[in-house]
Amino acid sequence: MKLVTAIVKPFVLEDVKGALEQIGVLGMTVSEVQGYGRQKGHTEVYRGAEYSVDFVPKVRVEVVADDVLADKVVDAVVEAARTGKIGDGKVWVTPVENVVRVRTGERGTDAI
Amino acid sequence: MLNSGSTTWVLVSAALVMLMTPGLAFFYGGMVRSKSVLNMLMMNFIALAVVGVLWVLYGFSLAFGDDIGSGLLGNVDYVGFGNTVGRVVGFAGTGENAVPWPGPDGIPLLAFAMFQLMFAVITPALISGAIADRVKFWSWTIFVVIWATVVYFPVAHWVFSFDGFVAADAVGGWIANATKLGALDFAGGTAVHINAGAAGLALVLVLGKRRGWGKEPMRPHNLPFVLLGAALLWFGWFGFNAGSALAAGDLAAVAFANTMVATSAAVLGWLIVEQIRDGKPTTLGAASGAVAGLVAITPAAGYVGPLGAMAIGVIAGILCALAVALKYRFGYDDSLDVVGVHLVGGLVGTLLIGFFGTTSVNSLSVDGLFYGGGLTQLGKQATAAFAVLGYSFVVTVILALIIKYTIGFRVTDEAEMTGIDETEHAETGYDFSTLGGSTGLGSSRPPAHAAPVPVTAGKES
Numbered sequence: 001m002k003l004v005t006a007i008v009k010p011f012v013l014e015d016v017k018g019a020l021e022q023i024g025v026l027g028m029t030v031s032e033v034q035g036y037g038r039q040k041g042h043t044e045v046y047r048g049a050e051y052s053v054d055f056v057p058k059v060r061v062e063v064v065a066d067d068v069l070a071d072k073v074v075d076a077v078v079e080a081a082r083t084g085k086i087g088d089g090k091v092w093v094t095p096v097e098n099v100v101r102v103r104t105g106e107r108g109t110d111a112i
Numbered sequence: 113m114l115n116s117g118s119t120t121w122v123l124v125s126a127a128l129v130m131l132m133t134p135g136l137a138f139f140y141g142g143m144v145r146s147k148s149v150l151n152m153l154m155m156n157f158i159a160l161a162v163v164g165v166l167w168v169l170y171g172f173s174l175a176f177g178d179d180i181g182s183g184l185l186g187n188v189d190y191v192g193f194g195n196t197v198g199r200v201v202g203f204a205g206t207g208e209n210a211v212p213w214p215g216p217d218g219i220p221l222l223a224f225a226m227f228q229l230m231f232a233v234i235t236p237a238l239i240s241g242a243i244a245d246r247v248k249f250w251s252w253t254i255f256v257v258i259w260a261t262v263v264y265f266p267v268a269h270w271v272f273s274f275d276g277f278v279a280a281d282a283v284g285g286w287i288a289n290a291t292k293l294g295a296l297d298f299a300g301g302t303a304v305h306i307n308a309g310a311a312g313l314a315l316v317l318v319l320g321k322r323r324g325w326g327k328e329p330m331r332p333h334n335l336p337f338v339l340l341g342a343a344l345l346w347f348g349w350f351g352f353n354a355g356s357a358l359a360a361g362d363l364a365a366v367a368f369a370n371t372m373v374a375t376s377a378a379v380l381g382w383l384i385v386e387q388i389r390d391g392k393p394t395t396l397g398a399a400s401g402a403v404a405g406l407v408a409i410t411p412a413a414g415y416v417g418p419l420g421a422m423a424i425g426v427i428a429g430i431l432c433a434l435a436v437a438l439k440y441r442f443g444y445d446d447s448l449d450v451v452g453v454h455l456v457g458g459l460v461g462t463l464l465i466g467f468f469g470t471t472s473v474n475s476l477s478v479d480g481l482f483y484g485g486g487l488t489q490l491g492k493q494a495t496a497a498f499a500v501l502g503y504s505f506v507v508t509v510i511l512a513l514i515i516k517y518t519i520g521f522r523v524t525d526e527a528e529m530t531g532i533d534e535t536e537h538a539e540t541g542y543d544f545s546t547l548g549g550s551t552g553l554g555s556s557r558p559p560a561h562a563a564p565v566p567v568t569a570g571k572e573s
Contacts, residue, residue, distance in 0.1 A: 047437075
């Protein structure tokens with residue numbers, strides 16, 4: 001099993017969600033995060049005083065999938081999130097040792 | 113004789129001006145960081161409570177009692193609002209030295225007292241923006257008590273107390289009356305705005321900068337609040353300025369129109385400066401420009417024509433937009449630009465009466481330089497402006513030093529970093545958390561002072 005973590009632009013969330021549903025992903029966890037990569041931040045001006053905003057708002061999407069689906073998840077996210085401009089984000093995959101569904105106690109891929 | 117129309121207008125105006133203080137609280141509150149929004153609101157709100165009490169006890173009397181000599185302070189005739197019921201303001205309204213409102217009919221002295229109370233409330237509230245995020249709440253409250261007593265009440269007497277205002281032999285303050293200085297200040301450019309701006313500067317210099325000023329980003333946390341607050345101020349300011357005519361008549365309409373046009377022009381002036389200097393017109397700039405225009409037209413509202421008001425507004429919008437940068441040049445942390453907006457805007461309006469004043473709108477006005485008058489009035493305006501500025505600044509410095517070295521004025525560094533809402537008020541402005549059923553993480557227990565809950569509570573009997 002894999003955990004696919006994607007950091008994407010907030011406005012592509014709906015597209016990413018739609019793409020994941022299409023390939024059969026049943027659930028995901030989404031959080032609002034802030035950070036920067038090569039995009040860096042931006043500058044805001046208040047009464048003439050400049051503030052550099054270093055951390056840009058992003059959305060983190062986390063999906064746990066079995067090994068076969070994980071590659072498709074990555075492709076779906078990348079395709080849905082790409083605008084071709086700097087700041088599109090990152091996707092990474094990490095191995096997951098075990099998963100438990102709280103309600104039933106099922107373990108492993110049954111719990112996904 | 114009471115004039116019912118004028119009485120109504122002044123009472124309504126008093127309520128309008130009352131709304132300005134909560135409006136100001138939101139104007140300021142939106143500009144601070146989210147960790148100190150409640151403290152900012154409270155610094156304003158407490159002024160309603162404190163000055164509302166002081167005014168009845170002795171404030172109104174010190175400001176509007178008969179002069180005790182030299183036009184510096186009123187007497188104690190109205191202590192506890194004694195000798196006020198049944199008295200009429202404005203019946204002596206004829207002749208050269210008359211009150212600046214026309215007609216043989218007047219308004220109840222208590223209506224006038226309530227209207228003026230709201231000015232006394234908002235003036236110390238205005239100061240709070242200069243020292244956002246860093247002072248102990250009770251020290252601030254004590255400051256308001258003493259500052260209102262030794263600065264505002266006397267200065268209000270100088271500026272707003274007219275000879276003959278309740279009786280032919282009533283004697284007023286030294287700035288207002290032609291027998292003494294005879295400077296023009298329709299609704300408080302000196303007594304309210306220069307006064308608050310100078311006090312704000314004094315406090316900032318005594319208290320010092322916030323931790324991290326100039327390094328950490330301290331951007332406004334809620335600009336919609338700022339714009340909403342500015343709009344409430346604009347609305348209430350019609351009471352402030354047009355109400356200062358103290359009669360429902362021509363002069364109130366003139367002041368109303370001038371208030372509108374000056375504010376509109378100031379918004380444009382500020383935004384044009386921003387477009388040229390920063391490349392973008394901002395929400396904060398629009399709100400600030402409106403307040404700058406309102407401040408500047410305050411002293412002039414009943415003494416200039418609509419085009420003069422427009423000129424004053426646009427000049428104030430441009431100059432205040434430039435003046436807010438001064439704190440970075442000179443290195444003082446006037447958090448929300450009380451100096452740049454209220455001191456500078458107040459000076460602009462007070463001095464420009466010397467240029468744009470015209471007797472065509474008000475026989476008690478004076479023709480300024482652009483209307484065939486000389487420089488005499490400008491000199492009087494400058495004397496009044498700098499007298500109030502100097503008095504307020506010096507007394508505030510002394511008062512701030514006394515508080516600083518006795519009970520302490522600033523919160524600890526740690527409290528400042530944690531957030532003053534939490535350390536001074538034990539509250540949080542916003543709870544957007546969904547953890548634990550939207551109450552945030554933690555548990556609750558009944559207040560320590562409440563009776564213990566019976567063990568049967570919550571069980572069915």
